Amino acid sequence: MGNTTTKFRKALINGDENLAYQIYESNPQLKESLDPNTSYGEPYQHNTPLHYAARHGMNRILGTFLFVRDGNPNKRNVHNETSMHLLCMGPQIMISEGALHPRLARPSEDDFRRADCLRMILKWKGAKLDQGEYERAAIDAVDNKKNTPLHYAAASGMKTCVELLVKHGGDLFAENENKDTPCDCAEKQHHKDLALNLESQMVFSRDPEAEDIEAEYAALDKREPYEGLRPQDLRRLKDMLIVESADMLQAPLFTAEALLRAHGNDKPRSFQMFSVLL
Template sequence: MGSASSKFKKYLQHGDEFAAMQVFQSSPELRSNLDPSASYGESHSHNTPLHYAAKHGMKHLLRTFLSDLGGNPNKKNADDETAVHCVCRVGQAKSPSAEDRRAACIVMILQWRGPLLQDGEKERAQLNAQDKKGNTALHYASASGLQKCVELLVAQGAGLFLENRDRLTPCDLAVRLAHHDVATYLESRMVFADSCDGINESELIGHEGEAEGDNEVYSGLRAQDLQEAKDQLLVETADMLHIPLFTAEALLRDNEWSKALLLEKWMTNAVQCCEEAGIAPPASALQLVACSPPLLTPSPPSSIITPPPPPHIPGGVVEQDEVGRDVKNLCEICYGEMRSWELQEHGGASCKHQFCATCWESYLSLKIQEGGAHHILCPCCALQHSC
């Protein structure tokens, strides 16, 4: 099943905080060797554990990375994004609880103090750092409509007038994306910029207590942190799949407590997913199968290069298309030939469409990032619905 470090990295990438916390707690070696500011390499855009924890609003792990493991939120990835950038980037479909978690993450980063610098002051989070597109954390918070994060950043001196590569300020982005409350707030602060008062250290702790519902300042993972993350995961999964909480728990337990793994199996065959978990399929699973649109076969692209003819098999009859390939074994996105294990895992969807692992995983990841996890159709079915 892989080492603890590889599992931990996988769960971080997918945003599965509870699963990642379980691995972290159960592996002393991982806890002692993990460097939260170490890059995962070029293939991961030089993101660090801190970047992933911030990206998915994993407040419990983020606090541990910053307080216990010496993480530096100013470390940049390949796109010059810091942890503050990642916290403030969310899709349009965000829940109030997700906004609160990200506000709590912002407070933790604002409270962070690093080593002493040459001027005798300790290093702080660089709120005005710009990524390769020229965006600051305030740009992303404004574009995402994260009101609490915007207020915290502005109060700590985030630049109101900084422009990105498109010469847009954070306020411009809020207006463009129809986040009217955020835009109104930013406009008022820009008018009275000279009178903006910052938040001192004690007020930041108060904000963290308000966001987390606890005035206690602590570090490390606690049992109640695990329980809170588990409860949050159950509620989000039950809401996403329209199933009872106890059903969500059974399904998650059968899928390593990973929402990403569960979603992939659910969209492939919801009924089979439930049967493998040992539970009766709920109404939403049966409805998903019953409402699957009929087969829609896309036309092959005209630029296909004709491969050499297949070897003759005496007595064998193979259904082929005009370029000599078995049309039953082609991915319906890239038209590449599918391997046998892909046919078993990705070719058995209730709608009968089949896709190679690379195309299917890329499509799922895109839809999850867009915030449309409630209504993901297979690519061909989505095309038919849009026609």
């Protein structure tokens, strides 16, 4: 059993789906005991079998893990990555320097296979929650670099996966640790058409911060309409003007009031006339 488990793990890690599936189907004991959510430990960066199936776009095995073996795509590895993160890295993976390193010898239908895998993950339902709903795959989960699956799909140029993520509510405005949105990631990796598509969707969608501002304006609109100064406010301002003018002219209050009244409360004109009288 131990040798079989090791062979199966190696096949998953190497992305050999045919061999992995053959080992799984031909070993009833392995099928019975395998938990796709169990970490392979620190030497494997705490990736699970489900992580590796997603990483290589193994749609047959991924479907089995999710819908037969109770796999949970929200499980995290040491980098805080979910299965959806690894899936959306595509045939290229992000290395420590931040550049994209291509995995060679990938099948030409890789994008199709990954899109199929993504549909399965988005369809997945987990345990029933307190509110009566079921746990779903965290579409905007962030890893240690604050990347979402949409960041990786955009950087990898996987158009179909990007469309699926956006359709299911992926955050177009999410920023990673470099303050890059998914649109920025696509542009930096020279996926110009994809970047333009994401940019246009950002323009015509609603930024959550903008919605908060609009909500504040809506609340202001519901307040009582402004109808100008009340009579008591006007009287108070007039009294202040008379006192101020009297102080500046060094004249009695009634004189200042008379001058202001005569010149339509025009203080400069009142001062001019008062200096002529002096």
